[in-house]
Amino acid sequence: MTNPVLAEVVRSGFVESVHRGALVVTGPEGSVRLALGDVVSPVYPRSSNKxxxxxxxxxxxxxxxGEDLALACASHSGEPGHVKRVLELLEAAGLREDDLACPPDFPLHVPSMRDAAEPRRVLMNCSGKHTAMLTTCVRAGWPVAGYSAPDHPLQQAIASCVAELTGEPIAHTGVDGCGAPLFAFSLTGLARAFGRIAGASEGPSAEVASAMRAHPWLVAGTGREDTALMSGVEGLVAKAGAEGVQAFALPDGFAVAMKMDDGAKRACAPLAVEALRYLGADVSGLAELGRPIVSGGGRAVSEIRVPQLR
Incomplete structure (x- = not known):
């Protein structure tokens, strides 16, 4: 199945590039309300798994x-506020930075990158998730060593939860960029899981949704799309993933998941805004995300166009 064109990059009235991909909208009960492209084959959701x-x-x-749980869900930018809290959480659990299995890296935030003397594990965008994984092991009495291995009790517990939330078995387990297990399942399953998390009224799912809504900067950072989406739409829970993945859901349980075939993320933000408009959300605060410009000679010469969803 060839996925449809979901975005056109237009320069001076000429279509310069296109992005093909798949997008699905699910309802509060998890049923598919809109499907563009292949939304049933397994994909790697990458950090949208968080x-x-x-x-x-x-x-x-x-x-x-609260803030700490938001960091557990984060692909943070490595800004000082992110890094300080991750270090504090490690210390509170009796852990050290070297206990993190994520690789050393530089911050995503450019000013912080310039200030970094060298790559560090705590600067890596997934260090909040890894700190949460280590802390879970401490609280549960599981070994800290080898916590990122797929057969570790922690990862087995997470895999079981992911399968339950998505409503489908995990199709494949790989290794994410941060070294943690990466679970493959369909875009429909991803949207269904986000709908269940965002629509929950109590329990762990509701706690995750509440933390992300209350602390969108901790989930991503300055100038990042997830932070802008959650800051601009009341009650939204949003998380992007590498290779052109984006998922989000509203408090009523309606959810969207998308993936670009070429792995590019530039089409995700305008598509997200259009999908939110389709769901009836107020997107008046997302004008810049919804119509990203194409520049030439220091001025706007056109934009990235996405289809109107019906």
Whole structure:
């Protein structure tokens, strides 16, 4: 199945590039309300998995709340506020930075990148998730060593939770860029899981949704799309993933998941705004995300166009 064109990059009235991909909208009960392209074959959701993983960690004994739980769901920019809190959480659990299995990296935030003397594990955008994983092991009495291995009790508990939230078995387990297990399932399953998290009224899913809504900057950072989406739409829970993945859901349980075939993310933000408009959300605060410009000679010469969803 060839996925449809979901975005056109237009320069001076000429279509310069296109992005093909798939997008699905699910209702509160998890049924498909709109499908563009192949939304049933397994994909790697990449960091869009993080809210699902956080629910699994809470069920396994993690005691993070509020800001700390938002960091557990984050692909943070490595700004000083992110890094300071991750280090504090490690210390509170009796852990060290070297206990993190994520690789050393530089911050995503450019000014912070310039200030970094060298790559560090705590600067890596997934260090909040890994700190939460380590803390879960401490709370549950599981070994800290090898916590990122797929057969570790922590990862087995997370995998079981992910399968429950998505409503489908995990099709494949790989290794994410941060070294943690990466679960493959369909875009429909991803949207269904986000709808269940955002629509929950109590329990771990509701706790994750509440933390992300209350602390969107901690989930991403300055100038990042997830932060802008959650800051601009009341009650939204949003999490992007590498290779052109984006998922989000409203408090009523309606959810959207998308993936670009070429792995590019530039089409995701305008598509997200259009999908939110389709769902009846107020997107008046997302004008810049909804119509990204194409520049030439230091001025706007056109834009990235996405189809109107019906």
């Amino acid at each position: 809210p699902l993983q956080a629910v699994g960690m809470l069920r396994a004994g993690l005691d993070f709340t």
